[in-house]
Amino acid sequence: MIFVPSTSQGQKKLPWPHAPLHQLSGRGTYFVTAGTYLKEHFFRTADRLQVLHRGLLSVARDYEWQLEAWAVFSNHYHFVAYSPQHEDSAESLSAMLGLLHEKTAKWINRLDDSRGRQVWHNFWETKLTYQKSYLARLNYVHQNPVKHGLVVIANQYPWCSARWFERVARPAQVKTIYSLKVDRLKIYDEYEAADEW
Template sequence: LYLDNTEYFITASTCNRQRVFLSDTRKELLRDMLRRKVEQYGLTLFAWVILMDHYHLLLRIAERAALQRFVKSLHGESAVSVNKEDGSPGRRVWYSYWDRCPRSERDFHTLFNYIHINPAKHGAVHISDQVARTEGGVWVFPKNAGGDLHDALATYPFSSYPHYTRQHGKDAMVNAWFDYPLVAHVEGDLS
């Protein structure tokens, strides 16, 4: 059941967590397709990140039917493209996708932060334990370390984080981590 004019948090992973989008070129391909599909389906994209084996989106759909069509189109076109490059026609690239609606403004902003911290969570950008760590399932950012984490995330080109940094500044982005702390979704969460 999808609703019109509603925000959704989307997670999609590759089949068997294959690192199909390991190279920057592959991530660029998916990023460019994502931008085209967002425009094609009339979606509003609030936050996004692309990693080697999954992506996260926070978006708003105007029409309920658009979400499934959008994902099907993005997954279909990207699969055909990477399979052609790899000489693997018909290979299943995407496993599935999961969606949920943010339950509150706080939940929306926490998901926004979760998307942006993902490159650090999965080692796509380097951070030390002194910069961020988890304690009891909660991400901990020492006050004096926010700048180092920000600097690492601001260099990751396959996320909306650099855009928001240019638009709102470093302090606003760092303060958002403290205003809307990240709680681990599930013990052993892989995405």
């Protein structure tokens, strides 16, 4: 639970209910979702999606997070990634996403002449500890453009990992992962992606 400091002596600290608690103490594989402020479609065009997509891949590389699946949309993104091998925790995730959000927010605000506007809301992460849960979330992320009605086949969406995955994975791996059901996963994804790209 995140606490706000008390304002006067003797008062107890109050729980802060609006921010998710980031539990990043252990190294491992994480499923991450981040959304824009008020679910605004700041990354609505192909050029804007490309900047966010390239930014995510770049910060993951720079922070040594191994991306295994990703999907970027006009108002949110998801990814599955393994934390850096040389670290005992996943605490660099906050810094990595902080940098991505800072740089993309400044870029979008400069583009829209809206200096200081809040672009990003927050991120949610889940540490994946069971293989079936991990594999199902890989499929969920790869297939997310289909879920949002943007394409019929996931590999047609330029800002997700499905095409890359189908190219680098063995056919049996692709078949296995794509066969996993994702309709029962408990994933916060209450976003409507903009269909123009």
